[in-house]
Amino acid sequence: MAYELHYWPMLQGRGEFVRLALEDAGADYVDVARGSEADGQGIGALTRFLEDPSIPRPAFAPPVLRDGDTLVGQTAAILLYLGPRLGLVGDAEADRIWTHQIQLTIADVVAEAHDTHHPIAVSLAYEEQKPEAARRAQAFRRDRIPEFLAWFEHILDRNDGRHLVGDRVTYADLSLFQLVDGLLYAFPKAAAAALAASPKVASLHGAIPERPRLAAYLASPRRIPFNQQGIFRRYPELDA
Amino acid sequence: MAYELHYWPMLQGRGEFVRLALEDAGADYVDVARGSEADGQGIGALTRFLEDPSIPRPAFAPPVLRDGDTLVGQTAAILLYLGPRLGLVGDAEADRIWTHQIQLTIADVVAEAHDTHHPIAVSLAYEEQKPEAARRAQAFRRDRIPEFLAWFEHILDRNDGRHLVGDRVTYADLSLFQLVDGLLYAFPKAAAAALAASPKVASLHGAIPERPRLAAYLASPRRIPFNQQGIFRRYPELDA
Numbered sequence: 001m002a003y004e005l006h007y008w009p010m011l012q013g014r015g016e017f018v019r020l021a022l023e024d025a026g027a028d029y030v031d032v033a034r035g036s037e038a039d040g041q042g043i044g045a046l047t048r049f050l051e052d053p054s055i056p057r058p059a060f061a062p063p064v065l066r067d068g069d070t071l072v073g074q075t076a077a078i079l080l081y082l083g084p085r086l087g088l089v090g091d092a093e094a095d096r097i098w099t100h101q102i103q104l105t106i107a108d109v110v111a112e113a114h115d116t117h118h119p120i121a122v123s124l125a126y127e128e129q130k131p132e133a134a135r136r137a138q139a140f141r142r143d144r145i146p147e148f149l150a151w152f153e154h155i156l157d158r159n160d161g162r163h164l165v166g167d168r169v170t171y172a173d174l175s176l177f178q179l180v181d182g183l184l185y186a187f188p189k190a191a192a193a194a195l196a197a198s199p200k201v202a203s204l205h206g207a208i209p210e211r212p213r214l215a216a217y218l219a220s221p222r223r224i225p226f227n228q229q230g231i232f233r234r235y236p237e238l239d240a
Numbered sequence: 241m242a243y244e245l246h247y248w249p250m251l252q253g254r255g256e257f258v259r260l261a262l263e264d265a266g267a268d269y270v271d272v273a274r275g276s277e278a279d280g281q282g283i284g285a286l287t288r289f290l291e292d293p294s295i296p297r298p299a300f301a302p303p304v305l306r307d308g309d310t311l312v313g314q315t316a317a318i319l320l321y322l323g324p325r326l327g328l329v330g331d332a333e334a335d336r337i338w339t340h341q342i343q344l345t346i347a348d349v350v351a352e353a354h355d356t357h358h359p360i361a362v363s364l365a366y367e368e369q370k371p372e373a374a375r376r377a378q379a380f381r382r383d384r385i386p387e388f389l390a391w392f393e394h395i396l397d398r399n400d401g402r403h404l405v406g407d408r409v410t411y412a413d414l415s416l417f418q419l420v421d422g423l424l425y426a427f428p429k430a431a432a433a434a435l436a437a438s439p440k441v442a443s444l445h446g447a448i449p450e451r452p453r454l455a456a457y458l459a460s461p462r463r464i465p466f467n468q469q470g471i472f473r474r475y476p477e478l479d480a
Binding site: 057058074076094101120129155158159 | 310313334340341344355363364380391394399
């Protein structure tokens with residue numbers, strides 16, 4: 001049975017980390033909210049799913065993966081669940097937990113990147129928190145992007161220089177590609193400067209999209225372009 | 241061999257979620273940075289550990305758990321690792337991933353609670369970001385505390401009303417106790433109001449510290465009091 005991904009249809013967001021894993025593995029999946037209403041899919045199906053009071057284990061927020069009777073929410077938990085099933089993580093427990101630890105650190109950067117344009121409240125528009133966003137983005141560019149990229153560079157260096165864990169691609173590598181891609185979109189100047197000091201991270205970011213299934217995905221209409229609704233948004237004043 | 245917890249010695253912080261699990265299980269562990277320098281422990285040992293370039297899989301930040309040769313960082317990943325070993329999670333994969341999903345949602349609330357006093361940058365003091373903190377705290381009190389507590393109430397209700405998962409205490413229950421305890425410390429007025437609408441969450445918060453080993457821990461000097469260095473800080477102006 002196909003996996004079902006329940007996520008917003010108009011943005012990459014956190015769902016994109018799951019899409020990349022499913023696409024790289026060539027998995028059979030339905031991106032529910034992007035299907036047609038005629039097939040019982042679309043945004044209406046997502047809304048009904050999120051509000052369904054009969055679900056015994058409802059997630060706080062999407063993305064949610066359905067695998068038969070099992071529902072999993074929280075991006076990192078979804079990848080923890082999918083990793084072994086998609087062949088995107090090693091077999092040893094120590095490798096699996098380390099891969100997950102890296103994923104959780106990526107999730108931390110993602111949350112901080114989001115908060116550069118929403119430092120006060122998700123319930124307010126960016127335009128209602130611009131001065132605070134400018135301050136937070138400055139600290140993110142100056143301190144946090146370099147600190148996090150230096151850590152990814154260091155752990156790549158401590159491994160084989162090309163993969164985060166072991167000698168083949170895991171879901172964490174796919175997610176690091178997505179993180180760097182998003183940072184380059186949102187903060188082209190600051191991210192490029194930090195990547196110049198992190199050559200192994202830059203190489204990984206270049207190598208991942210050459211994987212055949214990912215190359216096909218990224219060139220397809222299934223890959224939603226970055227836009228001003230997602231986590232990574234290009235406000236030039238936040239990359240000044 | 242005893243577990244080693246590597247974490248800041250002067251605050252509860254994220255390490256407290258790990259301490260609660262270890263204490264509730266009666267596990268043999270060393271809280272390294274709180275030991276004596278004469279025994280090779282203390283803050284010096286923590287600093288040396290965090291800066292040790294020979295560690296093949298260094299964490300981005302503490303807490304870090306050592307179990308023999310295995311190091312695990314990221315609070316939720318540590319609990320994922322410890323859960324089965326301490327008998328604090330069910331056996332079925334579906335139960336384990338759901339428990340972890342809840343833990344990750346708790347981690348999200350913790351990060352948001354932290355950012356009420358640090359909405360701009362961790363590198364700045366609270367006093368350097370007070371106006372922004374006031375705005376962020378207002379949104380957190382008004383929107384986020386009620387939203388998150390309503391979700392915990394709902395999933396308790398969908399389960400047995402007393403435990404988050406299954407019919408016995410998991411590490412997620414211990415963590416929800418700690419989250420609520422922290423919210424009540426930092427936002428006594430707002431948290432009490434939200435808890436009045438979440439009676440099952442309030443009951444869980446009352447029941448967990450009655451567990452004998454936890455009661456002994458909480459009454460001991462091993463439990464660091466809440467203070468103005470941790471995640472949960474009492475600034476009356478942020479609970480106005």
